[in-house]
Amino acid sequence: MSAPVVRVQGLHKSFGDLEVLKGIDMEIDSGEVVVVFGRSGSGKSTFLRCINFLEDPDQGSVEVAGVAVAAGPPTRHRRKEIRRLRTHCGMVFQQFNLFPQMTVLDNVMEGPLRVKGESAKEVRDLSMQLLADVGMADKADQHPIRLSGGQQQRVAIARALAMRPAVMLFDEPTSALDPELIHEVLAVMKRLADAHSTTMVVVTHEMGFAREVANRMCFFHEGVILEEGTPEQMFGSPQRPETKKFLDAVI
Amino acid sequence: MPDSSTREAVPRQRHGLAESVEAFSLSIPFRVKVAAVWAVIFGLLAFAFFRSGFDIAWMIDKAPAIVRGVWVTILFSVIAITAATLLAILGALGRISKNPIAYGISGFYTSFFRGTPLIVQLFLWYLALPQLAIGLLPEPYASWFIWPAAVAGVVGIAFNYGAYMTEIFRAGIEAVPHGQTEAADALGMSYGQRMRRVILPQAMRIVIPPTGNEFIAMIKDTALIGLLGTTILWADPFRVAQLTGKADFRNLEALIIAAIVYWGLTAIFSFFQRKLEARMSKGYVRTAVKAG
Numbered sequence: 231m232s233a234p235v236v237r238v239q240g241l242h243k244s245f246g247d248l249e250v251l252k253g254i255d256m257e258i259d260s261g262e263v264v265v266v267f268g269r270s271g272s273g274k275s276t277f278l279r280c281i282n283f284l285e286d287p288d289q290g291s292v293e294v295a296g297v298a299v300a301a302g303p304p305t306r307h308r309r310k311e312i313r314r315l316r317t318h319c320g321m322v323f324q325q326f327n328l329f330p331q332m333t334v335l336d337n338v339m340e341g342p343l344r345v346k347g348e349s350a351k352e353v354r355d356l357s358m359q360l361l362a363d364v365g366m367a368d369k370a371d372q373h374p375i376r377l378s379g380g381q382q383q384r385v386a387i388a389r390a391l392a393m394r395p396a397v398m399l400f401d402e403p404t405s406a407l408d409p410e411l412i413h414e415v416l417a418v419m420k421r422l423a424d425a426h427s428t429t430m431v432v433v434t435h436e437m438g439f440a441r442e443v444a445n446r447m448c449f450f451h452e453g454v455i456l457e458e459g460t461p462e463q464m465f466g467s468p469q470r471p472e473t474k475k476f477l478d479a480v481i
Numbered sequence: 482m483p484d485s486s487t488r489e490a491v492p493r494q495r496h497g498l499a500e501s502v503e504a505f506s507l508s509i510p511f512r513v514k515v516a517a518v519w520a521v522i523f524g525l526l527a528f529a530f531f532r533s534g535f536d537i538a539w540m541i542d543k544a545p546a547i548v549r550g551v552w553v554t555i556l557f558s559v560i561a562i563t564a565a566t567l568l569a570i571l572g573a574l575g576r577i578s579k580n581p582i583a584y585g586i587s588g589f590y591t592s593f594f595r596g597t598p599l600i601v602q603l604f605l606w607y608l609a610l611p612q613l614a615i616g617l618l619p620e621p622y623a624s625w626f627i628w629p630a631a632v633a634g635v636v637g638i639a640f641n642y643g644a645y646m647t648e649i650f651r652a653g654i655e656a657v658p659h660g661q662t663e664a665a666d667a668l669g670m671s672y673g674q675r676m677r678r679v680i681l682p683q684a685m686r687i688v689i690p691p692t693g694n695e696f697i698a699m700i701k702d703t704a705l706i707g708l709l710g711t712t713i714l715w716a717d718p719f720r721v722a723q724l725t726g727k728a729d730f731r732n733l734e735a736l737i738i739a740a741i742v743y744w745g746l747t748a749i750f751s752f753f754q755r756k757l758e759a760r761m762s763k764g765y766v767r768t769a770v771k772a773g
Contacts, residue, residue, distance in 0.1 A: 316667060331682045345669045345670055345674065
């Protein structure tokens with residue numbers, strides 16, 4: 231029971247000559263909310279995308295819900311293991327990336343129905359429940375283009391939750407939203423953390439959200455986790471000058 | 482100033498016939514004038530035809546046989562566009578594949594079939610393929626590749642158009658935003674699921690207009706199959722027109738009927754293509770009506 235939900239070990243990733251991740255280790259326990267922050271180019275998004283192998287790391291390994299995958303060539307077996315690992319990760323993108331040709335409900339049903347092969351009746355009930363949870367049940371039959379950015383992102387959260395993932399990965403979920411729509415998405419995420427004890431890794435610049443919801447904050451700087459701690463530690467007494475400088479700039 | 486006085490003098494002189502003609506012209510809607518132009522064109526053509534001894538009685542007598550050939554055209558076109566679409570999907574997946582075999586085969590396919598004349602390809606399927614088959618295969622397998630003109634023609638059209646449509650489909654697949662691939666991957670979809678459920682449905686919407694254009698071009702190009710010497714059972718309007726027109730030396734009348742048949746067919750299809758495009762825009766245009 232005490233085994234972490236996510237275990238990242240020695241993650242390295244380069245794009246050409248640029249080394250973006252220089253050895254990242256992280257363990258995340260069930261129900262924990264980890265906020266990852268730092269300047270753009272610090273590697274925080276790349277780290278998140280390495281957890282479900284949207285970026286293939288050069289070295290290191292990731293384990294999610296007992297499925298462990300190490301860096302290596304894309305053999306048939308490894309690709310299959312990556313797909314298995316992905317079914318335990320719910321991913322929410324900056325640009326929502328809903329499937330435009332499907333209705334809202336079909337978007338949410340797609341994963342459990344097609345990937346997990348669950349029965350349509352159960353998936354429909356679960357999906358409607360999730361859409362109700364994010365306040366989008368009345369839009370179930372609409373196509374995504376008719377929704378605002380905030381509404382689309384809430385549907386995208388429901389779509390990720392429909393896989394009943396062990397961990398939810400949020401990649402700057404409010405960065406593409408108009409300011410007045412940010413709140414509705416953060417409120418849904420806060421409810422996930424508080425009411426449902428969802429395990430979450432959140433890359434975000436929303437320091438108010440971090441202060442309120444995070445159990446742990448990790449400051450990324452030039453490809454390493456320079457400093458981590460509780461929000462009280464980070465906001466109250468950051469140990470590194472880089473952390474202090476960044477927090478002073480964004481708050 | 483002399484300059485200003487001459488400028489004033491000009492409009493005064495324009496009273497009269499020229500101006501009233503212009504005023505009358507402006508009162509007629511543009512579309513009516515365009516219709517008049519078409520009417521004049523048809524009138525001139527009719528005049529030319531009748532001066533050339535247009536034989537209406539012969540046309541009325543032979544038209545049903547020529548028009549009936551439209552079913553052959555429709556059959557050829559529907560089979561060929563279906564096969565070409567399947568070839569184009571496979572070809573496009575090959576063109577974007579990292580597998581060297583798939584990439585190499587699809588590259589050869591598009592290069593050869595887009596780089597040689599369609600009429601040459603039709604004769605290759607009809608006359609050259611049997612020679613190849615007889616040289617390589619024992620009987621009875623060799624005779625499997627000796628095809629009637631209609632079969633060779635439809636296969637030839639399908640492969641040729643499949644090659645052009647491969648490039649259309651490749652561009653359509655690549656036009657789907659990369660975020661869609663990532664969203665499908667993040668759900669744990671396999672390559673096949675991602676293509677079938679996410680990428681191809683969106684690519685289809687992009688390729689419908691250019692594919693419609695290819696289909697219209699294909700309808701007309703099926704007339705080339707007649708040049709292989711199809712039997713009367715598989716004769717399209719052009720082939721029937723050729724045979725009957727030559728027999729009675731009524732080539733003008735026969736070919737005019739054939740031309741009108743193709744013209745009508747492409748006009749009808751263009752209409753349905755516009756309808757289909759409107760329906761496919763569902764999910765992309767906020768104002769699109771909810772289609773049942």
